[in-house]
Amino acid sequence: MPTQRKRNPNGAGTVTKRKDGRYQAAVYVLQPDGTRARKFAYGKSWAECDAKRRVLLTKVDQGLPVPTKSTKLAEWLPYWLDNVIKPRRKRTTYAKYEMHTRLYLSPMLGSHRLEALGPRHIRAFLVDLAGKTTPATAKEAHRVLRTALTAACREELVGRNVAALVEPPKVVSRETSPWSxxxxxxxxxxxxxxxxxxxxxxxxxxxxxxxxxxxxxxxxxxxxxxxxxxxxxxxxxxxxxxxxxxxxxxxxxxxxxxxxxxxxxxxxxxxxxxxxxxxxxxxxxxxxxxxxxxxxxxxxxxxxxxxxxxxxxxxxxxxxxxxxxxxxxxxxxxxxxxxxxxxxxxxxxxxxxxxxxxxxxxxTQREAISHMDRLLKRRPGRE
CATH class of the missing domain: 1.10.443.10 (Intergrase catalytic core)
Known part of the structure; x- marks a missing residue:
């Protein structure tokens, strides 16, 4: 058995043995709101706990948030807007996403915790929103939510994107008739x-x-x-x-x-x-x-x-x-x-x-369909 380290360097976390015989790792990690908090992981052996400690430190080095408690959608969305969308997307995109977050997503779904958010919650939200506004608005809000949850999956806050499991509302395309x-x-x-x-x-x-x-x-x-x-x-x-x-x-x-x-x-x-x-x-x-x-x-x-x-x-x-x-x-x-x-x-x-x-x-349609007259009037054997 390899020699166990009793004390790690500052900032590298600790692994200690509990009174119940299990081992406990503790590491300070980044939270979705930008603060830092202590995250605990448990294992049956020192080696198992040390491996979990290293995984947490890797996320700390990459700047990935690791919530110490279950994160609500209303807590994740502002972090996602400011740290994922704002630096990478156009200002018009950020403004549109922020508007949907502020008016619809946070007030109507924000109290749900990320891992507890299910397809039925999103489906009910879309039906409610389409009734209050328009199906087009509900469809766009669904797209914003799906994008936000995709980012949450990348940062391992949730295991799946439940918004992708729900079909958006059907929208009747606006018929455009440009000038002649x-x-x-x-x-x-x-x-x-x-x-x-x-x-x-x-x-x-x-x-x-x-x-x-x-x-x-x-x-x-x-x-x-x-x-x-x-x-x-x-x-x-x-x-x-x-x-x-x-x-x-x-x-x-x-x-x-x-x-x-x-x-x-x-x-x-x-x-x-x-x-x-x-x-x-x-x-x-x-x-x-x-x-x-x-x-x-x-x-x-x-x-x-x-x-x-x-x-x-x-x-x-x-x-x-x-x-x-x-x-x-x-x-x-x-x-x-x-x-x-x-x-x-x-x-x-x-x-x-x-x-x-x-x-x-x-x-143009008449000109195109007129070709059918020439084709169908041709008699067999006549070129």
Whole structure:
């Protein structure tokens, strides 16, 4: 039998023999709330207890929390948000997760301890939440909870992710009907004199997201080569306007159609004229779309102007984001390959492009189905 150590170095824990003949290991470990507490492990032999001590010390070295008592969901969620989500995910994602945690998960499920949380609790929670809000909100809350419990499994706080055992509520997809080509042209005609005309052209002709349009800088625009590089997006979260990377985190170079080149040239001339009247100049890396005082345009104001101009043109109301749908539809109808459409719109998967953003027009459907007439009218033996 190997010689037993009676005393370990400071911070390495201890192994002692109890009066009942068993052995006890004690190690100071990190708690989910950031504090430290003493964790005990027991065994029939010194070697068994020492092995458990080493396992606890490994978790201490890795910074993993080891609760000394059963952790409630309401205690785990704040730790997960601040230490797992905040350092690794976008601020928009953190804000969305925090909102679901604060409004729904903690008040309605937070009193349950992690190891006692079962599928029936989550199923009842989803039914209750869908009734109070919408099935879409309940489905998103389920996704947040599943992500939080996945992290709890990685840190060995629970043995399984019970949220993954429960199906989320079914949500009826919102039917999107983007403008036709004629409606789009009517809008552009109405918006031609608006200061944000070039922004609308970029959204309609290139399918840029609202934040990407507002985050565009002149240093990312090359009108001579007819190309822009989409590398930023402008967002407002909790009252703060900030610049972030694109949704995919990648820089997206896109060729400019002539209608965008002309609109941007005119916009630059107008912007320089306003700056000169104010005794200022336009910096090479300044935002393309600014107010008269040179500050970035609020993304929400772009949506408001879009709605105002749509009503002035007598068009049926759609969201500004629906122009991305319309862009994909026009590109597909023009025969552009889906992979190219995906790269232009900045999607991470081709399925998103085809399933969500491609809305084939009735004229395209008629043209496609007309091929059946030629095929079925062919008589046997006749080529």
């Amino acid at each position: 080509l004629d409606e789009t042209l009517r809008f552009l005609q109405e918006a031609r004199k608006d200061p944000l005309y070039a922004a609308f052209v970029l959204g309609i002709a290139m399918g840029l997201r609202r934040g990407e349009v507002m985050g565009l800088r002149w240093s990312d625009v090359d009108l001579d080569k007819r190309e822009i590089k989409v590398r930023h997006q402008l967002q407002r979260i909790r009252g703060e306007l900030y610049e972030d990377t694109t949704k995919s985190g990648k820089v997206r170079p896109i060729p400019l159609p002539l209608i965008c080149v002309a609109a941007l040239r005119w916009h630059r001339l107008c912007q320089r004229a306003i700056a000169e009247r104010n005794g200022a100049s336009v910096a090479p890396d300044s935002y393309v779309f600014t107010t008269r005082s040179g500050r970035p345009v609020e993304p929400r104001n772009l949506s408001r102007s879009f709605a105002r101009l749509s009503a002035a043109a007598g068009l049926r109301p759609i969201r500004l984001h629906d122009t991305r749908h319309g862009c994909a539809t026009l590109l597909v109808a023009a025969g552009v390959a889906p992979r190219v459409v995906m790269e232009i719109l900045g999607h991470s998967q081709i399925s998103i492009t085809m399933d969500v953003y491609t809305h084939v027009t009735s004229d």
